[in-house]
Amino acid sequence: MKITDFSIVFVIIFVPVFLLSGFQIKDQQTVQFLEMKYVTALRTAVQDGASVLNTNEKQEWEAGYGSSKYFRADKELALGVFYRSLYANLGIEDDVQAQQLLDYYVPAIAVIDYDGYYVYSEGEFTDKDHETLIKHVWSPKKPYAYSDEYGNLIRFTLDNVVDVYDHEADSWVHGLQRELKAKTGVPLLVQSELFEQVKQTTIVQTIENDLANVINRHNENAVKNGVSYDFTLPLIPREEWNNSIHDIGLIAFVQGIPVGKDYINNYALGGGRMVKKPDIFAGTDPITGIRYFEQGDCRSGLRIEETFTSAKDAAAEGYYERGCHQEVFP
Numbered sequence: 001m002k003i004t005d006f007s008i009v010f011v012i013i014f015v016p017v018f019l020l021s022g023f024q025i026k027d028q029q030t031v032q033f034l035e036m037k038y039v040t041a042l043r044t045a046v047q048d049g050a051s052v053l054n055t056n057e058k059q060e061w062e063a064g065y066g067s068s069k070y071f072r073a074d075k076e077l078a079l080g081v082f083y084r085s086l087y088a089n090l091g092i093e094d095d096v097q098a099q100q101l102l103d104y105y106v107p108a109i110a111v112i113d114y115d116g117y118y119v120y121s122e123g124e125f126t127d128k129d130h131e132t133l134i135k136h137v138w139s140p141k142k143p144y145a146y147s148d149e150y151g152n153l154i155r156f157t158l159d160n161v162v163d164v165y166d167h168e169a170d171s172w173v174h175g176l177q178r179e180l181k182a183k184t185g186v187p188l189l190v191q192s193e194l195f196e197q198v199k200q201t202t203i204v205q206t207i208e209n210d211l212a213n214v215i216n217r218h219n220e221n222a223v224k225n226g227v228s229y230d231f232t233l234p235l236i237p238r239e240e241w242n243n244s245i246h247d248i249g250l251i252a253f254v255q256g257i258p259v260g261k262d263y264i265n266n267y268a269l270g271g272g273r274m275v276k277k278p279d280i281f282a283g284t285d286p287i288t289g290i291r292y293f294e295q296g297d298c299r300s301g302l303r304i305e306e307t308f309t310s311a312k313d314a315a316a317e318g319y320y321e322r323g324c325h326q327e328v329f330p
Contacts, residue, residue, distance in 0.1 A: 154186070229255070
């Protein structure tokens with residue numbers, strides 16, 4: 001066989017293979033790009049939504065001295081911010097049809113509140129013409145409830161405040177776990193370490209089971225509409241759950257969006273903790289007359305004259321930083 005014949009055979013056999021391989025690599029790159037785009041948009045939207053959960057118009061709904069975790073979660077504001085962020089990051093903020101299509105792939109959103117949680121998911125309604133409508137609505141607030149073998153009922157919060165039904169006394173009591181353990185006959189309140197373990201497990205399992213049911217119901221509706229994707233609750237590591245239930249927060253899912261041969265199936269958790277900047281106290285040392293600033297509760301003998309929100313601002317006004325370990329008096 002001539003060398004030209006070998007060349008022809010090579011072209012016939014290997015060129016299509018190289019072309020197909022190139023197309024597959026390009027497809028994989030496109031899939032990876034789209035997956036990253038959706039995941040990033042989801043995580044950003046959840047963080048944006050969670051960040052406004054503690055924005056309240058009434059002072060009594062803010063965290064008080066009794067608990068740094070008590071907020072009245074503004075779920076409507078958080079939901080609106082979540083969707084605006086999601087649409088904007090996907091470039092569909094002005095495309096109503098694309099927004100409606102995307103909403104179908106968001107089977108559930110949950111708001112983790114101080115003493116319970118809400119789930120935003122599909123619900124069935126009958127209109128005036130007796131036709132069944134399906135749309136997303138909020139569930140009523142559901143408590144973090146636990147019952148023991150003795151008939152006692154405990155409603156947890158994100159901290160150690162509880163509502164307890166004491167079966168033996170046939171009465172409800174409210175307060176801190178450490179204060180109630182000597183006042184009731186409820187065994188779980190006696191052991192602080194066990195109490196914390198049961199509380200975390202109860203909160204996680206309660207939300208997780210409810211979300212699984214909601215997503216399964218969404219899956220049933222999808223099948224009726226001819227969608228072949230199987231919507232199921234993705235596995236969320238317990239460590240990630242535990243880190244997310246220390247403060248009010250938001251969790252959302254994006255599932256079933258076709259990307260190449262695969263489907264997007266992801267979630268994001270975001271916390272609504274309001275981080276308070278440490279106060280900077282500035283004043284004059286009564287002995288030396290030198291102007292200092294100190295952070296937080298570290299005010300060792302200064303005659304306080306001003307407060308600042310940053311050390312940079314205090315230094316700009318001529319104050320020198322002094323640590324707590326430095327003694328004012330000899």
